[in-house]
Amino acid sequence: MTNATDEIAPVPEGVTKEVLLHFGMPDHLPPNLNTLRQLLERYTRKVPWESASRIARRARHADAADCILLGEAFWDSHFEQGSGGTCYESNYAFFSLLRRIGFQGYVTINDMGSTIGCHSAIVVLLDGEKFLVDVGFPLHTILPLPAGPESSAESPFMRYTAKALGQGRYEIWRDVPRDERVFQLNDMAVGEADYRAITLHDYRHDGGQFLNDVVIHKVIDEQLWRFNSDERPLRLQQFVAGQRHDHKLGGNAAAEVADKFGIAPDVVAEAFRAIDC
Numbered sequence: 001m002t003n004a005t006d007e008i009a010p011v012p013e014g015v016t017k018e019v020l021l022h023f024g025m026p027d028h029l030p031p032n033l034n035t036l037r038q039l040l041e042r043y044t045r046k047v048p049w050e051s052a053s054r055i056a057r058r059a060r061h062a063d064a065a066d067c068i069l070l071g072e073a074f075w076d077s078h079f080e081q082g083s084g085g086t087c088y089e090s091n092y093a094f095f096s097l098l099r100r101i102g103f104q105g106y107v108t109i110n111d112m113g114s115t116i117g118c119h120s121a122i123v124v125l126l127d128g129e130k131f132l133v134d135v136g137f138p139l140h141t142i143l144p145l146p147a148g149p150e151s152s153a154e155s156p157f158m159r160y161t162a163k164a165l166g167q168g169r170y171e172i173w174r175d176v177p178r179d180e181r182v183f184q185l186n187d188m189a190v191g192e193a194d195y196r197a198i199t200l201h202d203y204r205h206d207g208g209q210f211l212n213d214v215v216i217h218k219v220i221d222e223q224l225w226r227f228n229s230d231e232r233p234l235r236l237q238q239f240v241a242g243q244r245h246d247h248k249l250g251g252n253a254a255a256e257v258a259d260k261f262g263i264a265p266d267v268v269a270e271a272f273r274a275i276d277c
Contacts, residue, residue, distance in 0.1 A: 006191030006192050006193055006194075007099075007106070007191065007192065008071075008092060008095055008096055008099060008106075008107055008192055008195065009071060009096060009099070009192065010096050010097075010099035010100035011071050011072050011075065011093075011096045011097055011099075011100050012072060012100075013100065015072050015075050015076075015100075016097060016100045016101065018075070018079070019075055019097055022046060022079070023038075023039070023042035023043070023046060024042065025038060025039070025042065029101055030102075031098075031101055031102035031103045031104075031126075032126070033126055033127075033131075033142070035101070036098070036103065036124060036126070036131070036133065036142055037141075037142060039094075039097070039098070039101075040133060040135065040140075040141070040142060043094060043135050044135065044138055044140060044218070044219045045218070045219045045220075047078055047084045047090070047135070047218075048082070048083070048084040048216050048217065048218040048261050048262070048263065049084055049085075049086065049090060049135070049136070049137075049138055049215075049216065049217040049218070050083065050084045050085065050086075050214075050215065050216040050217070050218075050261065050263065051086055051210035051211070051213065051214055051215045051216070051271070052083070052214045052216060052257075052263060052267055052268050052271035053077065053081065053083035053084070053085065053263070053267050053271070054067065054085060054086060054089075054203070054210065054211065055210075055211055055212075055214060055270075055271040055274050055275060056267050056270040056271045056274065057069075058203060058208070058211055058274070059270060059271075059273075059274040060270075064200055064203035064204050064208075065200060067203045068089070068196070068199055068200060068203065069085065069089050069093075070089060070092045070093070070096075070196065070199065071092060071093060071096045072096075074089050074090075074092070074093035075093060075097075080264075081263060081264040081267050082261070082262040082263045082264055083263055083264070083267060085136075086136065086202075086209065086210050087119050087120045087121075087134075087136025087137065088120050088136070088195070088198065088199040088202055089199065090135045090136040090138075091107060091120045091121060091122050091134065091135055091136040092107065092120070092195065092199070094122065094133070094135045095107055095122045098122070098124065098133075103124055103125075103126075104124070104125045104126075105122060105123050105124040105125050105133075106122075106123055106189035106190070107120055107121070107122055107123075107189070107190050107195055108120065108121050108122070108123055108185060108186055108187060108188060108189065108190060109186065109190050109195075109198060110183050110184055110185050110186050111183060111184040111186065112182075112183045112184070113181075117198070118209060119136065119137070119183050120136055120190075120195075120198075121133070121134040121136065121137075121183075121185060122134060122135075123145070123185075123187060123189075124142075129144055129145075130144070130145040130187070131143065131144050131145065132144075132145060132162065132170075132172070132185060137182065137183070138217065139155070139160055139172075139174075139182075140155035140156065140157050140158070140219070141153045141154065141155035141160060143160050143161075143162055143172070144162075145162055145170060145185075145187070146162055146163075146164050146170070148164070149163065149164055150162060150163045150164065156222065157176060157224055157239070157242070158174050158175055158176035158242070159174065159175045159176075160172065160173065160174050160175075160182075161173040161174075161175075162185070165184070168186065168187040168188060169184060169185065169186055169187065170184070170185040170187065171184055171185075172184070172185055176242045177242055177243075177244070212275055213228065213229050213230045213275065214227065214228075214229040214257070214268070214271050214272065214275065214277060215227065215228050215229070215230075216257065216261050216263070218261050218262075220260070220261075223238060223239060223240060224238070224239040225237065225238055225239075225260065225261070226239075227257050227260075227261070229272070229275065229277045233248055233249070234248070234249045234253045234277075235247055235248045235249055236249065236256075236257070236260060253272070253277075254268045254269040254271075254272045254277075255268075255269070
């Protein structure tokens with residue numbers, strides 16, 4: 001566990017009120033499972049998982065340290081540009097919101113396949129149980145960590161399963177469009193300083209993720225929508241009952257993508273230019 005003096009800081013109370021108003025939720029919320037579910041649901045419908053803003057920031061700044069948006073800075077960017085982020089900044093921002101509301105827990109750094117230490121996630125402690133919360137993938141539901149071999153939880157879009165590996169490690173699986181391993185959760189708290197260092201490294205060109213492809217995910221009108229600049233011809237991806245439907249983009253793809261996901265057009269256009277899309 002992390003030292004209590006090195007915990008992730010909660011966002012200021014004023015930012016929390018602004019976020020909750022944006023989510024259509026009251027100012028004062030009890031830190032319970034129902035509140036956690038509502039916050040996750042509202043987040044994934046308001047805040048995109050996206051790499052466009054990080055690509056645009058990296059293109060504008062020579063120093064990687066100037067690119068990082070954690071906590072209050074993340075939320076300020078979202079309100080100004082409709083942006084979100086990838087796992088490190090998204091989960092930090094969501095957890096700092098949870099902390100202000102009164103939730104207890106910690107952030108973790110996890111593995112994907114053979115890539116070690118490449119994905120963050122949140123563990124929330126409630127009533128003597130642990131729950132995996134991850135807006136940085138995202139997982140679309142709260143997944144209890146199993147006391148036995150495994151546990152599962154349904155979301156509106158797919159089912160997630162946690163399989164115990166022992167020694168505080170769990171395989172996280174999803175079942176749409178097929179059964180697949182998402183990542184390995186390493187149930188160990190990471191402190192503020194270490195987390196910031198990892199986030200900084202993720203903006204360096206020699207180690208950064210999602211700096212070469214514009215990828216965006218968001219729940220829109222209760223359906224999953226995605227965009228990935230690596231797929232040509234450029235198209236929007238819509239998922240209906242687990243089935244993918246592609247919508248080819250026109251001559252101004254950046255503007256169409258920005259409009260669909262509610263991100264500032266100049267941010268998406270700058271990201272497209274940075275990757276020669």
